[in-house]
Amino acid sequence: MDLRETFRIAVRSIRAHNLRSALTVLGVVVGIGSVIVFATFGASVQAAVVSQIGQTSANSIFLTPASIESGGQDGPPGAGIADATRPVFTERDVTELGEINGVETVVPQGTVRLSGVSHAGDTVAQRQAIGTTPAAFGDDDIVDGRAFESGAQEVVVNEAARTAFEQNLSVGDTVTLTLADGDRRNATVVGVADGTRGGLLSQFGPSGPQLYLPSEPFYQTSxxxxxxxxxxxxxxxxxxxxxxxxxxxxxxxxxxxxxxSDAAALLPAEQTVGVQTTGEIVGQIQEILGQLTRFVTGIAVLSLVVGAIGIANITLVSVTERTREIGIMKAVGAQNRDVMQLFLTESALLGTGGAVLGIPVGLVVAWGATRFAEVGFTLALDWMAFAVVVGVAVGVGAGLYPAWRAARVDPIEALRQE
Amino acid sequence: MSQSTESHAERGSVSPAVTVSDVTKHYQLGGRVTALDGVSLSLPEGSYTAVMGPSGSGKSTLLNLIGGLDTPDSGTVSVGGTRLDGTDDATRADVRGTEIGFVFQTFDLLPRLTAVQNVALPLTFADWGRAARRDRAAALLGDVGLGDRLDHRPPELSGGQRQRVAIARALAADPSVVLADEPTGNVDTETGGEVLSLLDGLHESGNTVLLVTHARRVAERAQQIVHVRDGAIEGVERLEGDAPTLSVADDPTGGEN
Incomplete structure (x- = not known):
């Protein structure tokens, strides 16, 4: 029997039970839709995070203390945060690193402990500022004013810090820093930055108020x-x-x-100096997000399995209901494979219908989720292809057993049935 | 009937359309039941035969064997020159589609297909082209007086009309034999009369017709009645002097009764 006729008859059978066909398709729509939602949302978040890091520090190589156990340079970023805050890189290390061929600049970075910052009589509690060098600011980082100068009583703030006070800060204003030991220092706001080239943990998302101080004279850790x-x-x-x-x-x-390096000498035996390029970090983040996406999408695949069971169920019901019809078709010359083809086409159509409807539904929901999470919308094309293939495969797979049962119907028994 | 149904008749009426030779069939139904025991029967081309017998006599089994729905335990069955015993499902499905036309008691049309699609169904499975199928089916429906009901679905047709669609379907592939199983069992007397007239017409235009019934009144329309009882042929009753030869001896091509 030619496929077009099979198709026509299958469509007619599906349409004869509009509601139950629609509900079965809905099951697959939910399955395919959830796969698409999670896969697309995951891909979108991944793309957003990666581009954020990639933009700010494409050529950066980050050095932090890392425990050997947690994988050293191969460990995920942020592993052993306590370890990563050990001050071990000396001025000699900074100088030596700066002399390597192809190095544009070396940015050391540390924490200056504060208790608060005041401006025009308004004090804001602030636990820490970042002590670094003017080289920390690339051309793109400064949005207003300029970078501080080394040795000067100057400060660069980020946008959140600029607006943290009752009166917004502007370049030229003076703030009073209260250090952790109680000392008070005045510093002139010379610039507004939206980030630095240094530091790898300070790059995620919109952060809170941040102050950048020249390490000389503010950074005291020794x-x-x-x-x-x-x-x-x-x-x-x-x-x-x-x-x-x-x-x-x-x-x-x-x-x-x-x-x-001095850092290696200063670190305890179980620690080493971790070296990671932006590319490696991006790769690791991608891998983690990828695993997470696969995990959640895997859960969504479960709902697809439920959809498949729905198709298998309804096709079995259909075979049982139409046993007599199968008998008639066989009596007028239908081969076993014609009958099988007919039921497989029906279940494949249900699966394909679910996939075709599930993709736009999934994409719309995923789009909504990316709006909500304020990340860009990235299509997970591979997962979409996967969803269609799975939809058809689910239809065919779920229909196999019922179709096989239909093909094996004994026409004599079938025609005897009322 | 029109020319479209006459091709088998034109081939002449010497060779048998159906030959059943020493056929035995058992069923496992609680115990071992012998449905047919050494039955032989030959239907010449163009003959009109009725099979009568009480329930459980084996007449349905005989019909299933001739119709290629079942295979005998021993003996041979051939329809239109093709052997059906010892063949696989696929071959028998082929024969059912091309050599046999079924007319069932309960019409057995597919409810979601239109009249013309129902009639064309055997041709669909026989891989006819779409246009050819429709033309053939429309012509046959015209022959049975349903030329204006081509696109009606079975639920929109009366019992008699449905049975006429079923008869048109039985003729679709120009079969060697039309097998009618209690064709009047589900319609009123008047409609039953119409259906029987159609079967008469099939015979008159040269088709080989085998009718299974338990009603004497229906069986009498045929040229001869084969009486079946307890899995064996009890006797053959000739109703027309000029009826073609029908043999029921052990030798299916043998002498007259």
């Missing part, structure tokens, strides 16, 4: 040096900014240097 017992300034994080296209070779050179 450790006993490696040689003569003199205390030297040390930072918990160093960011090496490589010249574009040199990131790979610079990263290799940085890795070669770290075993002889």
């Amino acid at each position: 450790v006993e040096g490696t040689t003569d017992g003199v205390r030297v300034t040390a930072y918990p994080q160093v960011t090496v900014v490589a010249e574009p296209s040199q990131t790979g070779t610079v990263a290799d050179a940085v890795r070669a240097y770290t075993p002889e």
